[in-house]
Amino acid sequence: xxxxxxxxxxxxxxxxxxxxxxxxxxxxxxxxxxxxxxxxxxxxxxxxxxxxxxxxxxxxxxxxxxxxxxxxxxxxxxxxxxxxxxxxxxxxxxxxxxxxxxxxxxxxxxxxxxxxxxxxxxxxxxxxxxxxxxxxxxxxxxxxxxxxxxxxxxxxxxxxxxxxxxxxxxxxxxxxxxxxxxxxxxxxxxxxxxxxxxxxxxxxxxxxxxxxxxxxxxxxxxxxxxxxxxxxxxxxxxxxxxxxxxxxxxxxxxxxxxxxxxxxxxxxxxxxxxxxxxxxxxxxxxxxxxxxxxxxxxxxxxxxxxxxxxxxxxxxxxxxxxxxxxxxxxxxxxxxxxxxxxxxxxxxxxxxxxxxxxxxxxxxxxxxxxxxxxxxxxxxxxxxxxxxxxxxxxxxxxxxxxxxxxxxxxxxxxxxxxxxxxxxxxxxxxxxxxxxxxxxxxxxxxxxxxxxxxxxxxxxxxxxx
Amino acid sequence: xxxxxxxxxxxxxxxxxxxxxxxxxxxxxxxxxxxxxxxxxxxxxxxxxxxxxxxxxxxxxxxxxxxxxxxxxxxxxxxxxxxxxxxxxxxxxxxxxxxxxxxxxxxxxxxxxxxxxxxxxxxxxxxxxxxxxxxxxxxxxxxxxxxxxxxxxxxxxxxxxxxxxxxxxxxxxxxxxxxxxxxxxxxxxxxxxxxxxxxxxxxxxxxxxxxxxxxxxxxxxxxxxxxxxxxxxxxxxxxxxxxxxxxxxxxxxxxxxxxxxxxxxxxxxxxxxxxxxxxxxxxxxxxxxxxxxxxxxxxxxxxxxxxxxxxxxxxxxxxxxxxxxxxxxxxxxxxxxxxxxxxxxxxxxxxxxxxxxxxxxxxxxxxxxxxxxxxxxxxxxxxxxxxxxxxxxxxxxxxxxxxxxxxxxxxxxxxxxxxxxxxxxxxxxxxxxxxxxxxxxxxxxxxxxxxxxxxxxxxxxxxxxx
Numbered sequence: 001x002x003x004x005x006x007x008x009x010x011x012x013x014x015x016x017x018x019x020x021x022x023x024x025x026x027x028x029x030x031x032x033x034x035x036x037x038x039x040x041x042x043x044x045x046x047x048x049x050x051x052x053x054x055x056x057x058x059x060x061x062x063x064x065x066x067x068x069x070x071x072x073x074x075x076x077x078x079x080x081x082x083x084x085x086x087x088x089x090x091x092x093x094x095x096x097x098x099x100x101x102x103x104x105x106x107x108x109x110x111x112x113x114x115x116x117x118x119x120x121x122x123x124x125x126x127x128x129x130x131x132x133x134x135x136x137x138x139x140x141x142x143x144x145x146x147x148x149x150x151x152x153x154x155x156x157x158x159x160x161x162x163x164x165x166x167x168x169x170x171x172x173x174x175x176x177x178x179x180x181x182x183x184x185x186x187x188x189x190x191x192x193x194x195x196x197x198x199x200x201x202x203x204x205x206x207x208x209x210x211x212x213x214x215x216x217x218x219x220x221x222x223x224x225x226x227x228x229x230x231x232x233x234x235x236x237x238x239x240x241x242x243x244x245x246x247x248x249x250x251x252x253x254x255x256x257x258x259x260x261x262x263x264x265x266x267x268x269x270x271x272x273x274x275x276x277x278x279x280x281x282x283x284x285x286x287x288x289x290x291x292x293x294x295x296x297x298x299x300x301x302x303x304x305x306x307x308x309x310x311x312x313x314x315x316x317x318x319x320x321x322x323x324x325x326x327x328x329x330x331x332x333x334x335x336x337x338x339x340x341x342x343x344x345x346x347x348x349x350x351x352x353x354x355x356x357x358x359x360x361x362x363x364x365x366x367x368x369x370x371x372x373x374x375x376x377x378x379x380x381x382x383x384x385x386x387x388x389x390x391x392x393x394x395x396x397x398x399x400x401x402x403x404x405x406x407x408x409x410x411x412x413x414x415x416x417x418x419x420x421x422x423x424x425x426x427x428x429x430x431x432x433x434x435x436x437x438x439x440x441x442x443x444x445x446x447x448x449x450x451x452x453x454x455x456x457x458x459x460x461x462x463x464x465x
Numbered sequence: 466x467x468x469x470x471x472x473x474x475x476x477x478x479x480x481x482x483x484x485x486x487x488x489x490x491x492x493x494x495x496x497x498x499x500x501x502x503x504x505x506x507x508x509x510x511x512x513x514x515x516x517x518x519x520x521x522x523x524x525x526x527x528x529x530x531x532x533x534x535x536x537x538x539x540x541x542x543x544x545x546x547x548x549x550x551x552x553x554x555x556x557x558x559x560x561x562x563x564x565x566x567x568x569x570x571x572x573x574x575x576x577x578x579x580x581x582x583x584x585x586x587x588x589x590x591x592x593x594x595x596x597x598x599x600x601x602x603x604x605x606x607x608x609x610x611x612x613x614x615x616x617x618x619x620x621x622x623x624x625x626x627x628x629x630x631x632x633x634x635x636x637x638x639x640x641x642x643x644x645x646x647x648x649x650x651x652x653x654x655x656x657x658x659x660x661x662x663x664x665x666x667x668x669x670x671x672x673x674x675x676x677x678x679x680x681x682x683x684x685x686x687x688x689x690x691x692x693x694x695x696x697x698x699x700x701x702x703x704x705x706x707x708x709x710x711x712x713x714x715x716x717x718x719x720x721x722x723x724x725x726x727x728x729x730x731x732x733x734x735x736x737x738x739x740x741x742x743x744x745x746x747x748x749x750x751x752x753x754x755x756x757x758x759x760x761x762x763x764x765x766x767x768x769x770x771x772x773x774x775x776x777x778x779x780x781x782x783x784x785x786x787x788x789x790x791x792x793x794x795x796x797x798x799x800x801x802x803x804x805x806x807x808x809x810x811x812x813x814x815x816x817x818x819x820x821x822x823x824x825x826x827x828x829x830x831x832x833x834x835x836x837x838x839x840x841x842x843x844x845x846x847x848x849x850x851x852x853x854x855x856x857x858x859x860x861x862x863x864x865x866x867x868x869x870x871x872x873x874x875x876x877x878x879x880x881x882x883x884x885x886x887x888x889x890x891x892x893x894x895x896x897x898x899x900x901x902x903x904x905x906x907x908x909x910x911x912x913x914x915x916x917x918x919x920x921x922x923x924x925x926x927x928x929x930x931x
Binding site for chain 1: 472492493494497529620621624625627631647648649651652687706707710713714717720721722725739746747750751753757758760761764765768771772779782783784785786787788790792793794796797798803804805807808828830831834835838842843846903908911915
């Protein structure tokens with residue numbers, strides 16, 4: 001054991017060894033004598049240059065042990081000045097709990113994501129779970145299997161690097177060019193192979209500089225859009241200094257692709273999350289659904305209020321209630337259709353300007369008019385047939401059929417427009433657009449079409465009694 | 466990227482100014498960006514630009530254009546050039562464009578040289594959900610008897626014109642016998658034989674296979690491409706990662722739109738017009754109307770029973786008051802459990818009985834508990850409202866509240882189960898469960914709910930109101 005004085009002494013000795021002229025193997029042997037804790041303390045004291053020597057002297061396994069001895073605070077400070085590749089190697093050897101401490105230490109979201117992304121994929125999954133990390137950023141799904149060349153490499157050197165890295169690299173089609181770790185260009189394997197006849201050409205002259213990349217803190221969705229637009233199999237991932245730290249490939253994106261429609265489903269179905277966790281308990285399931293139902297229950301009460309205020313009409317003409325569910329249902333259906341379209345358009349970001357919103361609204365209105373008219377004609381025929389079967393008085397029956405057909409017509413127009421306009425309004429208030437769910441729109445449309453139905457019935461039939 | 470806007474205008478400037486080395490300059494940009502710049506040009510500029518670039522370049526631009534954008538640009542190009550472009554395009558892209566152009570597409574197709582035309586027609590014959598309709602023809606094949614060196618030379622020569630080079634397909638007498646990863650070829654020694662370094666066990670599919678099955682296979686095997694062969698083992702084309710992304714996006718969109726009861730494969734603002742909107746929605750509405758008619762027939766039956774006396778008519782009116790609320794709530798829970806079940810079934814290909822049973826059981830308990838909570842709330846609310854209105858709660862009113870609340874309980878329970886069961890039955894009957902839409906379940910649960918509500922009321926309340 002060492003007391004405080006000795007520790008000071010050891011620290012000095014360690015630093016002396018590192019900055020001496022000895023070769024690496026000797027230095028390693030000498031440093032190995034000291035306890036991890038002593039090396040850790042020395043690491044806090046030494047200059048950045050000395051630290052870089054230490055990174056070369058100690059194998060990653062030992063460096064990881066040393067980092068585990070450090071307080072997260074100083075570990076973090078040291079890492080901030082350390083080459084990202086070295087960090088990745090050290091992280092590979094570190095325990096999950098120590099990694100969590102280090103990643104958690106930073107307040108800066110982007111730094112956190114950057115460190116996280118440097119952890120190898122399997123371990124990263126564990127770490128992200130432990131720190132409740134947002135998992136919808138590129139940093140949490142990227143991997144570090146890519147080929148990197150320097151801008152002053154020759155074609156020959158670059159090809160050699162590719163050949164060396166190929167067995168361990170999943171995708172070798174894209175080769176990324178860096179200068180001091182900073183991503184400055186890319187070239188495809190095709191281009192490199194094509195240049196094989198001129199082995200002395202510099203990579204710099206071949207590479208393309210207008211490259212598409214994502215930040216480690218970019219949203220998966222944004223990365224997906226880039227990949228789809230550009231037909232890319234890979235995208236390079238950089239940190240805030242544009243240093244290359246990894247890639248994402250199309251197979252990392254498949255989940256994102258599926259999750260996108262998951263969200264749309266959830267909003268259309270009026271659930272906070274439509275995905276099923278097999279081990280979910282009934283209580284958890286209810287937590288996702290019940291709040292919506294109670295909310296909807298209170299809105300539904302309005303329908304009851306409306307009907308009770310028309311109770312007299314129902315007493316005079318009981319047959320009115322027969323077609324009430326039909327009118328309501330059809331209005332609800334066409335409202336859901338419009339909503340389905342609007343949710344998708346939001347997700348695709350296609351309703352960003354006034355012009356497209358107006359165009360879409362007009363289209364919905366016209367759709368409502370045409371569908372309303374056609375459905376109304378069908379309903380009219382049906383009701384007339386219905387009257388025939390029931391043997392209703394022809395004059396009264398005709399009036400009845402007209403009221404129902406007219407109500408359907410108006411309700412369909414109103415509900416088609418409402419299915420579009422309500423989500424638009426909710427969105428413009430920056431509320432969660434999922435509030436405008438299928439059930440919500442259906443309930444609102446119930447209210448609107450009840451008013452239309454009873455309103456028209458009162459004007460056209462009841463007032464004549 | 467935040468800087469894309471600038472890139473587009475940069476490219477546009479370049480195209481308009483037409484410097485000597487335009488083509489070289491443009492090589493710096495990705496074709497997608499060039500495409501985005503091109504669609505902003507005026508007809509004159511488009512014509513000039515297409516005069517300057519070679520037909521491969523023109524074809525690449527068209528591959529990145531959306532169909533409606535392509536239709537616009539086609540107007541400015543002479544027909545001869547257009548035919549050349551279509552012949553040079555990736556076959557699946559060319560077919561998509563020709564199909565989009567309808568009659569005009571057919572007219573153009575007839576002018577395309579026989580060999581390419583035959584290919585195109587063969588391709589067009591694949592149905593929308595067959596994998597053949599998505600395959601690409603831009604890859605490298607090598608014969609099994611060539612040397613590593615020759616193979617490498619072939620790659621170098623062809624790489625420039627081919628989109629996908631990660632895997633080379635090894636043929637023997639035109640038959641596909643193996644595949645060779647480019648990275649394995651790169652590290653192979655010159656003395657090795659192709660047959661020794663190639664892989665022979667790899668997934669293959671047939672052009673008529675279902676697109677979803679193929680995408681599933683691709684995801685499971687983590688392959689970046691899958692070859693498509695015919696019965697004689699002759700390579701027809703390949704499916705690559707970008708086809709996979711298209712397929713997944715399309716499948717997801719199909720499922721989703723069906724859930725909203727719209728038959729529209731793709732939703733976007735550009736292609737939306739009145740005709741399309743109606744075509745995609747009216748058929749569903751008509752089916753649902755037919756189904757809704759049942760609600761009226763059922764109600765008519767009950768109304769018949771409820772018109773015998775003044776008291777019965779009074780009850781009929783009272784029942785109608787809560788009818789939309791009960792139906793609405795039942796429809797809502799049905800929609801929720803339906804959505805969950807559909808996602809569950811479409812996302813997991815092989816779910817065994819045990820797991821489905823477990824899931825159904827959970828839905829059962831959920832429906833029960835939610836029904837209880839909502840029913841209690843309704844019971845309390847009805848009583849509160851009656852009390853406010855009449856300053857007292859008579860025993861008839863109390864029974865009325867109880868009947869309404871228990872109808873809600875049963876209705877919620879039944880439609881939760883129904884929402885979960887319908888997709889399971891559909892899968893059993895080999896119908897895509899995604900066909901069951903929200904509106905469909907709402908309508909079905911309307912009928913059931915109403916029957917429950919009126920039967921219970923007739924049995925318990927009618928005697929009290931007589």
